[in-house]
Amino acid sequence: MLILIDQINVSFQSKKSDFVALNNFNLEIERNEFVSIVGHSGCGKTTLLNLIAGFLKPTSGTLLFEGKSISSPASDRVVVFQEDAVFPWLTVENNIAYGLDAIGVNGTEKKNIVKKYLDLIGLKSFADYYPKDLSGGMRKRVDLARAYAVNPKVLLMDEPFGALDAYTRQNMQSQLLNLWDEEKKTVVFVTHDISEAIFMSDKLVLMSPSPGTVHMVFKVPFARPRNQKIKKSMEFLALQSEIEELLHSFETADATLITK
C-alpha cells in the first residue's frame, strides 16, 4: 500500500462557523494504481488532493505515505492542475527540466530525461518554444511531461483536462494512458467527467457532499491497454449510468435538505 487515509477530518474555520470539508474519510491507494475521485463540486475532492500533496494538513486522522506522515510538498508527489501551470517564462525544454533542476539532477542524466519526455509527448521540434506559442493541449502535455520527469511516486491530477475542448480532452486521455502504460505510476485523478474517470482508472471513488466522504468505491474491470471505443460498450455505459444515478441522488438529497 502506498497511501493510507484513515479517518481523516478536515475543517476550515471562519468567523461565523466551521466548514467541514472532509468527514471520516477512509481510502487506501495501492502502488501503481490509477484511482479516480468523482463527486460534485465542493465535496472535498481538491481538499483530498491538497492533503496528499502536502499543501494542507488534516484536522484529525491519519494520513500515511509509504508509512510516513506527510509534512510538506515534495517531488515524490507531483500535482498537475486544471489551470495552465506551465511556466510562461521558460521554454518547453526548460519547463520539463524544471523539477530536475530544483532537486539537483544535472548533466547528461538531466539531458536524457528531458529528451525522452520531449519524444514521448511528441514535442521534440518545439523544445525551444515558449508556452505562448503552443496550443492548450500541447501545454498540458508539457505539464504532464514535467511532472513525469521528476519520477514521482504519485501523480496528483486535479481535473487536469477540465479546461480543454472535448476533442483535445479525449486525445489527452489517451496520451496520459499511453504514458502510464509505458511507465506505471500511482495516479490520483480528480474529475467531474464520469466517463473519463471510468475510462482512465482501476478504481473509482465516488464521494458524497456536505460533508465530503467516500460514498462508494468501484473496481473498473476493463482490460488494458484501453482505447476510446470501450466507452461505447454496454458494460461501460451501464457502470456510467449507475454512477450518474448515484450522483443525481445526492443532488435530490441536497434539495430536500434545503426545502426542509
Added chain:
Amino acid sequence: MQPSSRNKIIASSIVLVLLIIIWYALTANQSQKGALLFPSPKLLLDTLTGQWQDILQYSLTTWYRVLIGLTIGTFLGMFAGILMTYNKLLYYLLDPIVEIIRPIPPIALTPFFILWLGLGDTSQLLLISMGCFMIITISTFVGITNVNPVYVRAAQSLGANKIYTYKTIYIPAIIPGLLSGIRVALASAFALTVAAEYLGAQGGLGFLIRNARTILHTETILLAAILLGVESLITDQFLRVIFKRLTKWTPKSI
C-alpha cells in the same frame, strides 16, 4: 526592423520636425523681450555651440547621477520588496517603516543628506536612490503578491524550496510588471537629480539652470530642459529594449 516600429519612428520624427518648424516660425523676427520670454531655436543653438563643452559635461553629470541612483534604488528596492513578501514576520517589521517613509518627499530630507555626507555626489546619490527605492519596493511587493499561486504550488510540488521558488518563479513572473515601476522611478530620478542640483549640488543641468536663472539666460534654461527630455527619452527607450529582451516569453511584448 519591424514595419510597425519603423512606422512609429517615422511618425515621431514628423511630429518633432513639425514642432521645431512651428517654433522657428513663431520666434522668427522676435524682439529682445520676446527672446527673453520664449527664446528661438537659433538662440538655443548659439548657446549650445558657444559653450558645448560645459553643457556636455553638465548633461553627463546629471545623466550619471540619474542612472547610478536608479540602479542602486532599483536593486535595493527589489530586495526590500522581496524581503517584505518572504514571511509574515518580515512583512510586519518592514511594512510600517515603508509606510511611514513613503509619503515623505525625499527632497525634503536633502538638508540632512548634505549635513551627513557633504555636498558631494554621495548625498545626491542617496537622495535619488531613496526616491527610486520606494517606488520599486512597492512595485516589487505588489508584483509578488499578484503572482498566480498555481505557479508557486506547481514549483513546490516539483521539489523547489523557497529560495529556489523566488529565483525561478517570483522574480521572472514580476519582470514585465516591474518595467512600469522602473519607468516611474526614472522620471522621479530625473526630477530629484535636477532638484538636488538646483538646491546646491555642484555640476549638472539643474546647476546650469540655477546659474542661468540668476542672470536671466532663458535660452540656457530652455536648452537644459530640452536636454533633460532627450536624456529621459533615450534612457526610457533603452529600458524598453532591455525589458523586451527579458520578456520574450510574454504573449504580447511591450
